[in-house]
Amino acid sequence: EAQVTQNPRYLITVTGKKLTVTCSQNMNHEYMSWYRQDPGLGLRQIYYSMNVEVTDKGDVPEGYKVSRKEKRNFPLILESPSPNQTSLYFCASSWVAGGPYEQYFGPGTRLTVT
Amino acid sequence: AQSVTQPDIHITVSEGASLELRCNYSYGATPYLFWYVQSPGQGLQLLLKYFSGDTLVQGIKGFEAEFKRSQSSFNLRKPSVHWSDAAEYFCAVGLRAGSYQLTFGKGTKLSVIP
Numbered sequence: 001e002a003q004v005t006q007n008p009r010y011l012i013t014v015t016g017k018k019l020t021v022t023c024s025q026n027m028n029h030e031y032m033s034w035y036r037q038d039p040g041l042g043l044r045q046i047y048y049s050m051n052v053e054v055t056d057k058g059d060v061p062e063g064y065k066v067s068r069k070e071k072r073n074f075p076l077i078l079e080s081p082s083p084n085q086t087s088l089y090f091c092a093s094s095w096v097a098g099g100p101y102e103q104y105f106g107p108g109t110r111l112t113v114t
Numbered sequence: 115a116q117s118v119t120q121p122d123i124h125i126t127v128s129e130g131a132s133l134e135l136r137c138n139y140s141y142g143a144t145p146y147l148f149w150y151v152q153s154p155g156q157g158l159q160l161l162l163k164y165f166s167g168d169t170l171v172q173g174i175k176g177f178e179a180e181f182k183r184s185q186s187s188f189n190l191r192k193p194s195v196h197w198s199d200a201a202e203y204f205c206a207v208g209l210r211a212g213s214y215q216l217t218f219g220k221g222t223k224l225s226v227i228p
Contacts, residue, residue, distance in 0.1 A: 004157075031214050040123075042204065042220035043158075050214065058215070090157060096214050102148055103216060105157040 002027045004106035006091050012112045013081055021076045021109050023091030030096040032074040033058070033103065034066065036087040043090065049074055050096060081113045116141040118207050120219035127195050128227045135190040135222050137205030146208040147188040148216065149179055153201045161203075164188060175199070200226045 004025045013019055025032065033048040035058075045058030049068040063085055065077040074093075078085060088110050092103040117140045127133055139145060146165055150158040162173025169181040179190045188205060205219040 033215070035218075040220065043218040045215065048215060092158075094214065101146075101208075101214075102160045102163055105150075105159075107157045 002104070004091055004093055004104050006089075006106040006109050008109060009107060010110050012114065014114055015082055016080050019078050019081060019111075021078075021089060021091075021111070023074045023076065023106060024072050025074075025091075025093040025104070026072065027093060027104065028071065029093035029104070030071070031103075032068065032091065032093045034064070034074070034076050035090045035092065036060065037090060037108075038087050046076070046089075078111075081111075083113050085111065086113050087111060116145065116207055116209065116217050118205055118217050118219040120203075120205055120222050122222045123220070124223045124225065126225040126227060129197050130194050133190075133192045133195045133199070133224070135203050135205075135224070137188045137190065137219060139186050139188065139205075139207045141186075141207065141209070143209075144181075144183060147179075147181060148206040148208070149173065149177070149188070149190050150204045150206060150218075151175075151201050152204065152221075158204065161190070195224075195226055197226045197228060200224055 007022045030051045034046040035043040044060045047066040049055045091106040094101045094103040119138045148163045149161040152158050161177050164171050164181045172178050202221045202223045204221045206216040208216045
């Protein structure tokens with residue numbers, strides 16, 4: 001089954017404790033992206049990647065890092081989480097050639113930073 | 115920069131009534147257009163998309179959308195709403211060339227009265 005998976009689905013952590021949210025897709029998509037969703041603000045893009053070793057900032061990159069060492073994986077790293085990063089996070093992927101195409105979304109990771 | 119406006123934050127309709135959710139975009143050319151649905155606790159699922167051709171597009175779950183170039187709109191419609199349609203709906207826009215990013219509206223929450 002074609003899908004985007006994220007882990008963990010729920011995470012509660014404390015300020016300053018480094019964490020990683022994993023994202024994996026099995027559709028051989030070149031493009032992968034991270035969004036955060038906050039009430040009243042919709043989805044805002046954090047980082048995206050056009051292919052392996054190619055990443056770029058989205059609209060709200062501060063406080064986040066990403067890497068793309070393999071085509072299928074695109075982890076989101078919070079090196080020193082703060083309470084304002086409490087949010088619902090989505091990973092998405094899509095094809096690139098001739099695009100833009102519809103993006104396929106993971107189930108989301110709800111992060112709480114206390 | 116492109117932008118997407120969903121003027122209605124929350125809409126309530128009775129089951130069996132018709133539905134129209136509005137989406138307007140701001141961009142110099144005709145972009146790629148998408149509607150996504152997010153059920154409670156779920157990720158985003160693509161309902162339908164418009165790339166070119168017939169301006170009335172059919173999607174899943176009985177939804178359709180009409181692209182109106184003169185109004186820069188891509189409104190989502192359904193003739194008869196079911197209780198299971200209660201969810202949040204997002205309009206998204208992608209540039210035709212040179213970018214694979216999608217810009218999302220802030221969403222419209224749909225409530226359905228039995």
